[in-house]
Amino acid sequence: MTTVRPRILAVGTSNPPDYYSQQDILDLFRVANPMVRSMFQASHIDGRHLVLPEPGEDGIPREDQENLLRKHRKWSLKLAHEAISKALEQKGLKTSDIDYLCCITSTGMMLPGLTAMFIKHLGFRVNCHRTDVVGMGCNAGLNGLNPTANWCAANPGRNALMVCCEVNSALYVYDDTMATGVVNSLFGDGCAAVLLRAESADEELIPSIVDFYSHIIPDAWGAMRYDWATEHGKFSFYLDRDVPYVLGIHAETPIDGLLGRNGLKRRDIDHWIVHSGGKKVIDAIKYNIGITEHDVRHTVGILKQFGNLGSGSFLFSYQRLVQEGKIKAGDRAVMMTMGPGSTIETALLHW
């Protein structure tokens, strides 16, 4: 009989149907700046699922902030519906079986939040407990997983669902500068839903969530942030060029903290589930905590196929790891997400 612990029972993912290669985006937005073009043409992203409007009168797709917010709302519901259904059907559950719902987004401001919208439209019970994590960026999946797992630990046998829903195409600002080019070349749309429950796991290969460890770098407070771009009348995401290095140099601190207090060494970790932040971010993590290209194969693979999916990226990698079928009983994994703050969040899993 294994201990009753919060466990990850199932993950479901979804993306909007339209897929754009990097070249498609350059053509669609008629990108002329050669530096921006060369950034799109780097080989680490093949393409991304995005929701883009029809081109306007000048041939370029354009949306104002109102339409971007509307798009975020509409596609969050569509994507979440699909991802939630895929996760729940693996365990034969319905949305009405969920007792705690945690929703995460940073790509659109809304009030009431995603949890209220999903309860209205997707069949959750009106007495479902809920938390909305808004505006915490790419690391937010682990900021949400922490209270969700804790709720499970306090309520064994009851079902909790976390949904990371990012419509990054609702953040498009196009002006042919490098600043927006970096952002426009990197982020894709996608949603991941993860089902948690505290139970014992006697037969199935189901990981328990053992611990979390956080680290924030206040000196890099402004390295990733939303600015209001008055000339565009939109929020614009700013990504400092030193972000990969700042995250890299601090990566050891939370990893050593997480492993140290659990009596583990890095060599005891069988799987690394790292957020697909971008090529340079992944390189910085690899060389600073001494993990291999093989360790980040799913992180790199998800980046290549989908781009940076924000808060749900690490769950896409987790899903690939599980589908690969190499996990053995007793294996341990570290989940690691990085984002604004600047923040590094980590979690320890044990099968």
Add this chain to the structure above:
Amino acid sequence: MYETLKFEESGDIARLTLVRDRINMAMVRELTAVCDHLEDESASKVLVIQGHEGRFCHGIDFAEFRPDQPMDIHGFNKWEKICARIEKLPKAIIALVDGACQGGGAQLMLVADAVIVSPKVAIQFNEVHLGFLPGMATFRLAKNVGLGHAKRLIMQCPVIDAEEAVSLGLCSTIADDLEAALSATVEAFGPIHNVAVTLARRLLNESFSTSFENAIGNFLAAQHRAIHQTPFLDTIRKHQD
């Protein structure tokens, strides 16, 4: 403490002696324990790997295999894992090779950063003649000596003497007095900043299998780590005013 190995540390130098001539699973387990120590506790800057009683190592112990039992590939995997782990240790790794250095012994020699041989050395990747493969020497050797030489060494299994080992680049130094040559090599490594040494080795080992585009990203990530360590900060402090 160990049955198949001897391990001693003195000053900056950790010395690992292959007491058992043939590599068996007990030796792999003991090498794992040595690596645990070297990663977790050791303050040594250099790891010396050496043989015993006039030989380096004759390779795998076939006595642990049974023809009437299913062949087990996992033991080979364990051997590769320990070689890869030694190759990543945050030390300068020097192999002192005297006498026979065959099979798994030659494979182990390849993970060293520097190889010093005696004039009596006889290096041989003899696995293919015995009907199996020389482990990941199939991957490492071509990088060390080039594909043409590697094919000859692995497929024809010649015995390589000291002079040829130097001319192929398999080793750096031939010395009658291995200890004196070791001191000179340690001297040549200089201060041995473990982060710089480990990152330089990793980038070099990756250089044949990475595109330039990937490699430069890797280099910048590694360089950023290096320039934030004490040794580089000390270097630039010395050059102020």
